Amino acid sequence: MAYQKTEKVKKKIENKKESIIKVAKEVLANESYSAISIKSIAKKAGIATGTFYLYFSNKEKLVETIVDEMYAKLLDSIKKERAKHEQVIDKLQASMxxxxxxxxxxQHLAKILLVQIPSFNHAFNRKLDEIEKELIKLTLADLKELTDQGMLPKQDIQISAMAFVGSFRQVMISWLREGEPKNIEEAYQTLIQYNLRGLGKS
Amino acid sequence: MAYQKTEKVKKKIENKKESIIKVAKEVLANESYSAISIKSIAKKAGIATGTFYLYFSNKEKLVETIVDEMYAKLLDSIKKERAKHEQVIDKLQASMxxxxxxxxxxQHLAKILLVQIPSFNHAFNRKLDEIEKELIKLTLADLKELTDQGMLPKQDIQISAMAFVGSFRQVMISWLREGEPKNIEEAYQTLIQYNLRGLGKS
Amino acid sequence: MAYQKTEKVKKKIENKKESIIKVAKEVLANESYSAISIKSIAKKAGIATGTFYLYFSNKEKLVETIVDEMYAKLLDSIKKERAKHEQVIDKLQASMxxxxxxxxxxQHLAKILLVQIPSFNHAFNRKLDEIEKELIKLTLADLKELTDQGMLPKQDIQISAMAFVGSFRQVMISWLREGEPKNIEEAYQTLIQYNLRGLGKS
Amino acid sequence: MAYQKTEKVKKKIENKKESIIKVAKEVLANESYSAISIKSIAKKAGIATGTFYLYFSNKEKLVETIVDEMYAKLLDSIKKERAKHEQVIDKLQASMxxxxxxxxxxQHLAKILLVQIPSFNHAFNRKLDEIEKELIKLTLADLKELTDQGMLPKQDIQISAMAFVGSFRQVMISWLREGEPKNIEEAYQTLIQYNLRGLGKS
DNA sequence: TATGAATGAGCCTTCATTCAT
DNA sequence: GATGAATGAAGGCTCATTCAT
Structure with missing residues (x-):
């Protein structure tokens, strides 16, 4: 009789929201922000334009949701990996x-975060900046601890932290855009070595 | 006489083109991409919208011209600085x-190249990528030579070059966006040290 | 038994219909037409949007129903008041x-009828016009009788009837919108006097 | 050479604005506010939708312009007619x-002002209310003067002014909507007589 | 009956580009 | 060359109505 919002229905709704997000991610990973029209996303998601607004109050909210989700995923990933180690230096490596x-x-996620979002409008860039700044902050904290432990020579660790993150970012982007280096995991070894040396890690 | 006139006219055209570019740079450095309308640029340049199209076939061409010009300026600057040095390692430093x-x-130039253009659409980013890639290529060449001279330990210099450039980029952007580090020239010293150490320069 | 059930069901339906109307009246009296969405009315009535359409074929029908109801109430009120009097002149006064x-x-009713509905779209206004025309017609009938009784000087009673109703309408609206006159019942005395004089009632 | 904004061009522009207004008036006089889409007005005016926005910053501004213009016209008309008379009572009649x-x-003007605008959104209704209130205020001033001159019996002239204006309004609307009375100028005589009697003018 | 997610036509507005003058 | 009015496609978003459940 009455319309019971069963688990099944709820799940279906969640699924639809997810499916919109999924489609949006795909579009985001390949097209520029301006190319993301609600109409086109709706079409690709197999829904009407109006339906989109049942799940997101506006276009911006959609991208925000995606970015937030990715950010959470990234931080979570880092946190888990760091927890496996005792030494700060290992934790630092674990982060990267x-x-x-x-x-x-x-790669979807990476492409959106590193390649696409930067070409979005200011609002999202600010969002992205926060993520980048957060990563630098995390790195900085590690460097500070290492310095306190006397494991790093005297240096402007603020700059070092930026350099550290920046070097990783550059390689990741090249990998995403040019497919070079071919093997990112291998490159990782080189990068770690480069940066540890750069820090003057003894 | 006829020839004279042509010269003069040419100069006049060049002047107007320059003045459009100048205005566009100012706008580019301060407003978001979406705020850059041809109408507003034309207005600020003291011409009619239609006139714009006498000098640039379309909006994209304008930005392209600006980026190209900046690129040329940058490369020229690097070339000149490098010429002052003999040693590769010095040339590498000179580049940075x-x-x-x-x-x-x-800073106009820096802001456009590092902060604004990345938030433009695909077309412009491709242009920017080329510049970034060129810088990495230049660095790579230096690293290769240093390796041949036995001044660097064995490493994937492709990655190192990216890390090198990426670390600089990151610091520059922070400086432009956050004003941190306050003194970019000082930071430069730290960065050079970081990267030379990272390369394992002996 | 089956019949009983039907009665009960009918009543239930009528109840729900009434509750929708009640909510709609409240909304109508306070919000602008564009603010009256079926969704919001349904929500306030505690039903789903779809349910609304079980009771009204469309939005227009709802307003029509409300106006009709109000109209009936008004006419009924007038009829009852008139019945108390013998003299035409008294009946005329009684109407007003x-x-x-x-x-x-x-005031709910007044506000909807005099202030809100007029700002609705054509369809509703036509409905409202009918009411106004009906009031004028009633007035006209009285004036005709008074004329036949020789109580009014020769005049275009069609026009007089309109003037009569129009003067009341204007004062009512001011009272509803501006709160001026403060006491509508007092104003009524002035109005009656004004109009009786206007009619040349001897 | 340069594009001279000659008188001719200026006139043409003014003409276009006028032609948009003219079309809008026609549409306004016959359709409901919600039926006035920029697209339809533009089409009827023989211009592209975008062109509309060269002359009016938005839809609301267009209607505002029209209403203001009509209001000005009306007041101007009243002022001119009043100036022809000496006696207050004549001025009052002249206003009407x-x-x-x-x-x-x-009639276009009348229909928009009396029939259509009331069914517009709140913003315009407020505008219209002002016009109505202004007319009442003008009437009130006359009544006050007449009272001071001892030409009117004691009465609530606030109410009388409303009644006065309201009676005219009602007749005008009927004339516009129903075509009844057929001859509005004749009706005017009846109305004046009715209202002067109503005021108890001696 | 009751539900509320889904629909999609249609609205207002912007802006790169064109073209008659 | 220079002008700026004109264009019209395209965008984000709303809401009365429908329909599968």
């Missing part, structure tokens, strides 16, 4: 390893 | 120093 | 008095 | 006569 692993596994 | 000096002196 | 009394007592 | 004459001559 987790990042690279995640991006390597989910 | 030239880049940072130029960006520090012309 | 009944109208004003009803509107004063049920 | 001017209004009726204008509406009779420009």
């Amino acid at each position: 390893e987790a990042t690279i692993r995640l991006f390597a596994k989910e | 120093e030239a880049t940072i000096r130029l960006f520090a002196k012309e | 008095e009944a109208t004003i009394r009803l509107f004063a007592k049920e | 006569e001017a209004t009726i004459r204008l509406f009779a001559k420009e």
